[in-house]
Amino acid sequence: MPSVVENINLISKTMESILDFVANDEALSQDFSKYLEINNIEIESEKEFNNIIIQYMLDMKMQNGLRVLEYYRRNNDVKDEIVEALLNSFCGVFRVKKILSNGYIAKCLTSDAELTLIPLVKMMHLKQIGRYDYIQARILELNDTQYILEIYDVISEFDLYKATTNAIKYMIECPKSAYYKNPEKKEMLEKSVQEFYVKFTELFNCDFISTTNKQIDKLIELFNNYRLENVKKDYENLIEKPPSNRFFNIKEFNCSDDTFLQNAIGGFSSHKEIYDVALWMDKNRGLYIIPFLDTFLKSFKEELEGSSDCIKEFLTSDKIPPSVLKYAYENNKNFFDVINSVLKTRLTNFEEVLFNTKSAYITSGIYSPITVLFNSDLFDTLLGIENQEQKV
Secondary structure (H helix, E strand, O other), rough: OOOOHHHHHHHHHHHHHHHHHHHHOOOHHHHHHHHHHHOOOOOOHHHHHHHHHHHHHHHHHHHOOOOEEEEEEHHHOOOOHHHHHHHHHHHEEEEEEEEEOOOOOOOOOOOOOEEEEEEOOOHHOOOOOOOOEEEEEEEEHHHHHHHEEEEEEOOOOOHHHHHHHHHEEEEEEEEHHHHHHHHHHHHHHHHHHHHHHHHHHHHOOOOOEEEOOHHHHHHHHHHHHHHHHHOOOOOOHHOOOOOOEEEOOHHHHOOOOOOOHHHHHHHHHHHHOOOOEEEEEEEEEEEEEEEOHHHHHHHHOOOOOOOOHHHHHHHHHOOOOOHHHHHHHHHOOOOHHHHHHHOOOOOOHHHHHHHHOHHHHHHEEEEEEEHHHOOOHHHHHHHHHHHHHHOO
């Protein structure tokens, strides 16, 4: 087994190799340019370029739904364990408990697991990090050792609110961080998913139910009350259709916005536009709140405003579970014609679709953001901090 120093060198060399491939591969170069255009990103310095291309490489998907790292692996005929580790890397917030000569013993805020984190740079370059401070970083695991791939911010030990908020942001983006290296939390989530499924199907007699953003908050509250108190209430008056089915970008779900958390789990009714939103119960992954689900399903039957963008979003977003695509596949004979037209691909079977667009669900267990939030002590901590601040 390679030593820590050897692993650090291997990780660095692999990163350089992938970055070089991204810069020189014609398909990726075109896709990266498209990524910058779609997201209105203007690069003004070499440092900014490096940060953006690293994020693109580690987090983004190509326009055809395939992750950039997966594209690299398939086109270089590699089965490199470091590439696999990079695919499974995630961002989180970690509280430093002890400073070592070559790293930190730190607690993952979302999973409560205690980890030994080894940075890729020498400790002398990280003197600003003190004991009990919070590290906002991306980590990857290799040979049962956790490495800090990149540090994005250092949060003071006294700023619990910022550390907690950012940790929850990352947990919503990557729910597996809620149980990383904590089998008890994973078992709790699995149990919670089954309890949610039973309650949901008891109340609604189906796996999903659609309404508008003006009613979805009340529908969520009604379900949550039934889940906790087992008292059924009529919900027919909460089911309504939008004036029209159309897809557009919802700016309120921007995670850079300080109000993202409220918008991610509720607060839909405050949005100016009226659009369809659904509660989707995935038997294996938990409860999802999915804007534009009805629009997505109708897009296989008729041309709607933003149909292509809607289908592409549902195919490529890791916030949409594979069960949604399976439902569309089983209920639309033109499924492959439509998605191939949108993605510019030639996919011919459903497993191939998942392999290209939902690989994260295949390689690791992913639970819905709502499920992990409802089971998160950290979320309760945040609500407690907010309540204390309101009383001051």
